[in-house]
Amino acid sequence: MKQDWNHYIGDLKVGRQNLGEEMPVVVYRLFEFTMKESIADKYGKEVAIELFRDAGKKAGKRICKELLDVTQGFTDFMSSLEEVMLSLKIGILRIEETDKENKHIVITVSEDLDCSGLPMTGETVCNYDEGFLMGVLKEYTGQEYDVIEIDCWAKGGRVCRFKANIE
């Protein structure tokens, strides 16, 4: 599959003929947390969190557009999201709770790419994931969800748990 995704991804088959499409999680985390630290150093922690959420939202929308079928019903859509997140090795998604209209959803992600295995700091760190889920839900429902991570590996949990509510 030739990927381009608005020039962000390019053609990996041509560009990385020997190294391939995958790379170690250590590279992703190093990129993520040095970027977060640099933004926080210059603009403060709140801005870093806000920008990570915003970037995650863009990624969620993009993945939804490129890899998911938004015409499916909620359950099928969430199963495809689970498959995509698994195939991209982002984490193992589960819907823990939802109400009839899917306005209040509790989502867990285990073995999360951003935080699983991190030392405990007592804080949730998956702001990019919060944004990612906001973006996916926005693209799918057309509505703005507020997504907050309530449990995280860095907070002592063994899964990341997100509460998604329509604002």
Ligand SMILES: [Zn+2]
């Ligand atoms: Zn987390």
